[in-house]
Amino acid sequence: MCGIVGIVGRSPVSQSLYDSLQILQHRGQDAAGIVTCDNKRLHLCKDNGLARDVFSHERMLGLRGNMGIGHVRYPTAGCSSSAEAQPFYVNSPFGITLAHNGNLTNAAELKQELFREDLRHINTESDSEILLNVFAHELQAVTKMDVDEDDIFKALSGVYRRCRGGYSAVAMIPGVGILGFRDAFGIRPIVFGRRETDAGDEYMIASESVALDTLGFDLIRDLRPGEGVFIDIQGNLHSRICAEQTLLSPCIFEFVYFARPDSVIDDIFVHKARSRMGKRLAHSIEKRWAGKDIDVVIPIPDTSRTAALRLANTLGVRYTEGFIKNRYIGRTFIMPGQKVRKKSVRQKLNAIDLEFKNKNVLLVDDSIVRGTTSRQIVQMAREAGARKVFFASAAPPVRFPNVYGIDMPAARELVAFDRSEDEIGRLVGADGIIYQTLEDLTLACQKKGKTKVDRFEAAVFNGDYVTGDVTADYLAQLEMDRNDKVKSGNDLAGQKVIDLHNKA
Incomplete structure (x- = not known):
């Protein structure tokens, strides 16, 4: 899961791109990059680390131009080498840069x-470089010097014919403009908006609407499945559906965990969806745990707060x-490698003993993936003096790998794989555990029962992969390529490269 942004402005855009990446930092903490265009000359800066660490004052001064794209990376492939940082660049035809979120x-x-x-x-193991080269090859058919929107959309149609999976991307062509596009199933989110200035309209494309809000852009809408939106350097906006068959099937895990609560995805307010998750989970608790004595509801910060508050209010608890969360520790779930995740939990959270002592506590989290964090948090609650510790998940059991850009590739690394809820509860050390049903989660993510979504992509819960091309052999290969052992090895290899580079 990554964050992408593109801006066509009337004045230098480097600061706006940097601000956008900081807003989207929750979508990836492994690497960051920006490329700008100034009179057909590209200026690129990218490296491992958070946006605030990658872009020094000196580097920002070099990012000149009124047009550019940016990226924050979350390494689904588990490699921390700076060679995987985006945007990527290919010089033919015309010189194209691309930033990508998702997985082919x-x-x-x-x-x-x-x-x-x-x-x-292809010089890296990143499918983003593959996507860039497919688009570049399709655009290679243009035999004239001046590229227009028809050429762009014709090339994009070729991308949709060839590329399968869940993805959204922004691409920039020097002296031409910026293109944003979304996979034919609308799995990965992407929106665009406009900002009025004295010099004329400016346009922005981003992974989440919150990036537009913060920079003063008015949200126009989400990109439709299989749609491309192209803004030329004159500031003209063009859009076209380029995929032959489309189905709006956004990833439901965006609403559970990844997206910021102040974002809107496909006209669904993430905050409202999470609140409804809490209400529906409370009703399940009332039915299934009627005899349980719960003294207090405590969220596991940050993404579960909205659901936990609504749950407590509904239960009257x-x-x-x-x-208390250490704000300077990254999101545990998206850290590469089990050892890093395990080490980070107690550094990230500290229990307030007074709130736990001699109480029956209901802990609420947005989801339970590997179970490592949950087990440590339950233990922390007991050490803080809780009499009983119950655990509630606002999402159903995660039993299947994700193939569309979320780091859940190995089924055996999932705590719910081949286990009942009672077995999971015992494994994490809880006195009881309860999960949201998929039906209730789906209803919670719908707008009062009405939504333009055709279906949600929820394969991690039900194993039903919407693209229809995911086989057992593919899942086996994915697990072999991206399990935690491989991540640990890649992290060490990447660090050696970085260390040698620094010494040089």
């Missing part, structure tokens, strides 16, 4: 096809903050 399910065959038939070399 046919990346392996595309990589071979690009080399064999298109004579293009006291809500309180029992954990």
